[in-house]
Amino acid sequence: MLTIADKHFSSRLFTGTGKFSSALLMEEALLASGSELVTVALRRVDMHDSKDTLLSRLQHSHIHLLPNTSGVRTAKEAVFAAQLAREALETNWLKLEIHPDPKYLMPDPIETLKATEELAKLGFVILPYIHADPVLCKRLEEAGASAVMPLGSPIGSNKGLKTIDFLEIIIEQSKVPVIVDAGIGAPSDAAKAMEIGADAVLVNTAIAVAGNPVAMAEAFKLAVIAGRMAFEAKLGTQGNLAVASSPLTAFLDEL
Amino acid sequence: MSFKDEFDQYEWDAVKESIYSKTAADVERAFHASKRTLEDFKALVSPAASAYLEPMANLSRELTRKRFGNTIQMYVPLYLANECTNICTYCGFSLDNKVLRRTLTSKEILREVEVIKGMGYDHVLLVTGEANQTVHTEYFKKVLELIRPHFAQVSMEVQPLDQHEYEELIPLGLHSVLIYQETYHREDYRKHHPKGKKSNFNYRLETPDRLGRAGIHKMGLGVLIGLEDWRTDSFFTALHLNYLERTYWQTRYSLSFPRLRPFSGGLEPKVEMTDRELVQLICAYRIMNGEVEISLSTRESEKFRDHCIQLGVTSISAGSKTNPGGYAVAPESLEQFEISDERSPADIADMIRKSGYEPVWKDWDNVLV
Numbered sequence: 001m002l003t004i005a006d007k008h009f010s011s012r013l014f015t016g017t018g019k020f021s022s023a024l025l026m027e028e029a030l031l032a033s034g035s036e037l038v039t040v041a042l043r044r045v046d047m048h049d050s051k052d053t054l055l056s057r058l059q060h061s062h063i064h065l066l067p068n069t070s071g072v073r074t075a076k077e078a079v080f081a082a083q084l085a086r087e088a089l090e091t092n093w094l095k096l097e098i099h100p101d102p103k104y105l106m107p108d109p110i111e112t113l114k115a116t117e118e119l120a121k122l123g124f125v126i127l128p129y130i131h132a133d134p135v136l137c138k139r140l141e142e143a144g145a146s147a148v149m150p151l152g153s154p155i156g157s158n159k160g161l162k163t164i165d166f167l168e169i170i171i172e173q174s175k176v177p178v179i180v181d182a183g184i185g186a187p188s189d190a191a192k193a194m195e196i197g198a199d200a201v202l203v204n205t206a207i208a209v210a211g212n213p214v215a216m217a218e219a220f221k222l223a224v225i226a227g228r229m230a231f232e233a234k235l236g237t238q239g240n241l242a243v244a245s246s247p248l249t250a251f252l253d254e255l
Numbered sequence: 256m257s258f259k260d261e262f263d264q265y266e267w268d269a270v271k272e273s274i275y276s277k278t279a280a281d282v283e284r285a286f287h288a289s290k291r292t293l294e295d296f297k298a299l300v301s302p303a304a305s306a307y308l309e310p311m312a313n314l315s316r317e318l319t320r321k322r323f324g325n326t327i328q329m330y331v332p333l334y335l336a337n338e339c340t341n342i343c344t345y346c347g348f349s350l351d352n353k354v355l356r357r358t359l360t361s362k363e364i365l366r367e368v369e370v371i372k373g374m375g376y377d378h379v380l381l382v383t384g385e386a387n388q389t390v391h392t393e394y395f396k397k398v399l400e401l402i403r404p405h406f407a408q409v410s411m412e413v414q415p416l417d418q419h420e421y422e423e424l425i426p427l428g429l430h431s432v433l434i435y436q437e438t439y440h441r442e443d444y445r446k447h448h449p450k451g452k453k454s455n456f457n458y459r460l461e462t463p464d465r466l467g468r469a470g471i472h473k474m475g476l477g478v479l480i481g482l483e484d485w486r487t488d489s490f491f492t493a494l495h496l497n498y499l500e501r502t503y504w505q506t507r508y509s510l511s512f513p514r515l516r517p518f519s520g521g522l523e524p525k526v527e528m529t530d531r532e533l534v535q536l537i538c539a540y541r542i543m544n545g546e547v548e549i550s551l552s553t554r555e556s557e558k559f560r561d562h563c564i565q566l567g568v569t570s571i572s573a574g575s576k577t578n579p580g581g582y583a584v585a586p587e588s589l590e591q592f593e594i595s596d597e598r599s600p601a602d603i604a605d606m607i608r609k610s611g612y613e614p615v616w617k618d619w620d621n622v623l624v
Contacts, residue, residue, distance in 0.1 A: 019324020021611050043407075043620050046377075071623050073505060084622055102473075102507040103500060103546045156322055209320050 002199055004177050005093075005125040005146040007064065011036050012194065013224040014066070014179060016204025017054060018044065020213065027057040029207055033217035039066040039095045039202065042081055047088035055089075066127065068095035073108075075115035082119055094119065095149070096128040105155045109136050113143060120144025129181055132163035137170045137178075148174060149202065151182035152193065156205045158185025161192055171197045187216075187223030194227025195235060257464040258498050259457060265494070267440055270297075271487040277301035286314070291543045296493045299539035300486045308535055315538035315567040318545045326615045327607050328570035329600065330378040330410065330550070331371055334579040335359050335398060337591065339384030341451030343437075345479060345515055345522040347577075347591040348384045350451065354589045358389055361401055363584045368405050370582040374574055374600045377617040378408040380433070382577075382591075385414035385453060392420040396427060403428040408619035410473075414452065415462040421469035428621055433475035433511070434462045439491035440483040447482060447522075463495065467503030474499070474506060475550070480533075481515030481524030489536055493543060509548035509570070510540055516554050516592040530559055534566060541567035553594040560596055561606055573603035 002009040015035040020026035030038055038058060046052045058065060067085035072078045075098065082094050096119065098112050099105040107130045119126050125146045130136055132150035140148055150170055153159035160183060161167060171178050177199035184190050190201045203220050210216035277298040285295035286307070298304060304311065336358035337348045347354065359367065371379060381398065383390050390413070399409065410431035411424075421432070438444050441456055448454040466474050476495055478488040489512075496508055512533065515524040528536075537549060550570040551563055560571060576582050577591040598606070604614040 019320075019326060020613060021325035022608065022613050043618055043623065044615070046407075046617060047620070071619065077623065081623060100505045102505065158321065205321065205324065208324050 002177060004127070007037075009036050009200070011221070011224070012200040012228055013190070013221055014039070014200055014202040015207065015217070016202065017041070017058070018204055019208035023053045023057045025213055026054075026208070029213040029217040030058070030063065031060070032214045032221070033203075033207065034221045035217075036062050037064050037066050039068045039204075040089070041068055041070045042085050043071045045089075047084065064093065065089055065091055066093050066095050067091065068097050068129075070097045070099075072098055073100040073111075074098065075111040075118060078111070078115040079118050079122075082115075082124060083122070086124070092123055093125045094127065096126050107131055107151070109133060112136075113139055116140050116143045116145050127179065132166035132170060134166060134169040134173060137174055141174065141176050145176060147177040147179055147199070149179045149181040152180050152189065153183030155182040157183050158206055159183050160185050160189040164192075164196070167193070167198070168196055187219045190220055191223040191227035191230070194224055195230045197231050200224075257461045258495055259460055261494070261498050262439070262460065262491070265491070267487060270490055271484055273297060274301050274486050274490060277303050279303050279306070282307055285542070286310070293490070293493060293497060293543075296539060296543045297490055299542055300489050300536060304539070305531065305535060308531060308538075311538040311542065312534065312566050315541040316565055318541055319567045319569065322545050323548075323569045325612045327564050327568070327612050328378070328548075328550075328615050328618055329376065329573065329604070330380055330408075330570055331374065331376045331572050331600070332380045332382050332412075332575050332577065333364075333367055333371060334382045334577060334581060334591070335364065336383040336386065336390045337579050338386035338389060339451075340387070341385050341453040342449050343451075343453065344447045344449075345482070347589065357579045357585065357588070358383075358386070358394075359579050359584065361397065363580060364398060364401060366583045367580065368402055372405060375604070375616055376600070377406055378410070378619070379406050380410040380412055380572075382411075383413045385451065387414065387452065390414075392416065392423060395424055395429075399424060399427040399429060403621055407617045407621055410475075412475075415459055416465070418465040418469050421466055421471060425469060425471060426624060428624070429471070430619060431473035431475065431509070432466050432471055433477075433509075434459070434466070435475075435477045435479060435511075435513070436460060436492070436495070437479045438482045439478065439488055439495075443483050463499055464502075467499060467506055471506055473509060473548075475509040475511060475548075477511040477513065479515060480512055480528050481522075481526055484526060485528050485532070485536065489539070493540065496544065496547065507548065509550055511550045511552065512536060513552060513554055516595070533559075534563070537563065537567045553596045554592065556595045557598060561610070564607060564612060565610060571603065573598060573600040 011034045014037045016039050069078045069081045098108045112128050127147045129149045137148045153162040179200045180193040180198045181202040193201050207217050274297045281298035282304045285298040338356045339348045342350050412433040444456050548569045551568045553575045578588045607614045
C-alpha cells in the first residue's frame with residue numbers, strides 16, 4: 001500500500017487526462033488502468049461549470065483528482081492557480097508544474113522550489129514535477145513536498161527512463177514517495193521504474209495516444225504490478241561473476 | 256539585436272536556388288535525422304520531396320499525435336473593424352475598396368459575443384484592419400476588458416503595435432497575437448503594400464521581437480500564399496520561427512498558411528499552390544518542428560480540411576464570419592474574403608469526432624495571465 005500525505009493507494013499507476021480522442025474513451029481507459037489518482041489541467045476544465053464534460057467523466061469513488069498547474073510560468077502564478085483549483089475542485093492536492101519553456105515543457109527548478117515553500121505554508125499536498133535532480137528533490141522534501149515527481153525523459157517523448165542513473169539516486173535518498181513522471185512510453189518502462197524502487201509512475205501520452213487506449217491502460221496496470229512485485233521480491237544481481245577458470249588468481253593455489 | 260540582423264544575412268534568390276536544387280538524398284537525410292535543421296526543412300519543401308508525400312504525411316501524423324494527442328483546438332474570429340488606412344492589393348478591406356466601414360461599439364461587440372458563445376466557443380480571435388486614429392490601443396484595452404469575462408482565451412490579429420502597447424494589453428488577458436509577414440520578399444512586399452503604415456517592411460518584420468520582449472504567451476507567424484514563391488517564403492517563416500524559439504524561449508508559436516482567396520475586385524494569385532503542395536508544406540513544418548501549433552482556417556475547402564486535421568494541423572475555426580458584425584449586427588455586410596468551408600461549428604465538431612479526434616473548446620483559463 002502506497003501512502004502519500006493522508007491518502008492510501010492500492011494502485012501505483014497514476015494517470016493523466018489529456019490527449020484522448022474523447023472524454024468517454026478517457027473514462028474507459030482510466031477505469032481499465034485501475035488508477036486512483038488522476039491529474040487534470042486547470043486550463044482544460046471549466047471550473048464554473050458543474051457539468052464540465054471532462055470532470056463529469058472522472059466522478060468515480062475510487063478516483064481522486066490531482067489538479068495540475070500546467071500553463072503557469074512562475075511561482076506567483078502557480079500559487080494563484082493552486083488556490084483557485086483548491087476552491088473549484090475541492091481538493092488541496094496539487095501537481096505543481098511550472099514550465100516556462102513551452103516547447104519542451106522543462107520544469108523550472110527555481111520557481112518550483114519557491115512555489116513549494118509558499119504552498120506548503122498554505123496547507124497544500126504538493127507533488128512537484130521536476131527534472132531528475134537529486135539535490136532539488138531533497139530541497140523540495142525539506143520545503144514540504146509530499147512526494148517528488150522526477151521525469152524519466154522529456155514529457156510526451158515516450159523515450160523511457162533516460163534519467164535512470166539519477167532516478168536511482170533520488171529513490172535511494174528520498175524520504176517522500178518518488179513518482180516517475182513523463183517520458184514513460186511503454187509498459188516495460190513503467191515496469192523498469194517500479195523494479196528500481198519508484199513508488200509509483202504517472203502515465204498519460206502512452207495510454208491516450210495508443211491504438212487501443214483501454215487495452216494499453218490495462219497493460220500499464222499489469223506492468224506496474226509486476227514491476228512492484230519484482231522490487232519487493234528482490235531482483236537477483238545482474239552480471240555473471242562465475243568464471244570457468246581463474247587466470248588471475250590461480251597462482252594463489254600454488255603458493 | 257532583432258530578427259532583421261539574421262534575416263539580412265540571407266538572400267532570397269540564393270535561398271530559392273538552394274531549395275530547388277535539393278535532391279532525393281537530401282529528403283531522405285531529413286527523414287532520418289533525429290534533430291532536423293533548416294537545411295532539412297529546405298529539402299522537405301523542395302520539389303524533390305513531392306515524391307515522398309505519403310511517408311511525409313505518415314511521419315507528420317505520428318509526430319502531431321505524440322505532442323498534441325487526438326485533439327483539435329477550436330477557435331473563431333471576431334471582426335471588430337474593417338476601417339483601414341493601408342492599401343494591400345490582396346485584401347477586401349484595402350483603403351481603395353468601396354465597402355461600408357464599421358467599427359463595432361461595445362454594445363455591438365456584446366451582441367456578437369453572445370452568438371459566438373452560443374456556438375460553443377471559448378477561444379476568440381479579434382481581427383481588425385489598421386486605422387490607428389480610431390482602432391488603437393485604448394480601443395483594444397476597452398474591448399479586452401469587455402470580453403475577457405466571456406472567454407477562456409483571447410487572441411488578436413490586428414495592426415502591429417509597439418512593445419509598450421503589448422505590455423499594456425497582455426495583463427488585460429491578451430494571450431496570443433498573430434502577425435503575418437505576408438511575404439519575406441522585400442520588393443514584392445513593397446509592391447503589394449504601396450500605402451499606409453503597413454508599407455514599412457522592417458516594422459512588421461520586427462513585430463515578433465517586440466511581442467517576445469513584451470512577454471506574450473503565444474504568437475502566430477505565417478505568409479500569405481500566392482504572393483511569392485511559397486517554398487522560399489516558407490523557408491523564411493521557418494527561419495523566423497527558429498530565431499524566435501531560441502530568443503523568446505518562454506513563448507509558444509503557431510503557424511498558418513492562408514492561401515489567397517477571392518474577394519470582389521481582388522488580386523489573382525501570382526503563384527498557385529496546389530492542395531498537394533499545401534499538404535507537403537504542413538508536413539514539412541511538422542517534421543521539422545514537433546511542437547509548433549498549426550492552424551487551418553475556413554479559407555480551405557471542406558474535404559481538404561477533413562483530411563488535414565489528421566496530417567499535422569492542431570487548430571481550426573468554423574462558422575467564421577469575416578465582416579465586422581457578421582454574426583449578429585450586420586450579417587449582410589461585405590466580407591474580407593470569401594470563406595470556403597461554411598459548415599457550422601457543431602458540424603465541424605462532429606466531423607472531428609468521427610475522425611477519431613476530440614474537439615477542444617477550452618485550453619486556457621482567463622484566471623491565468
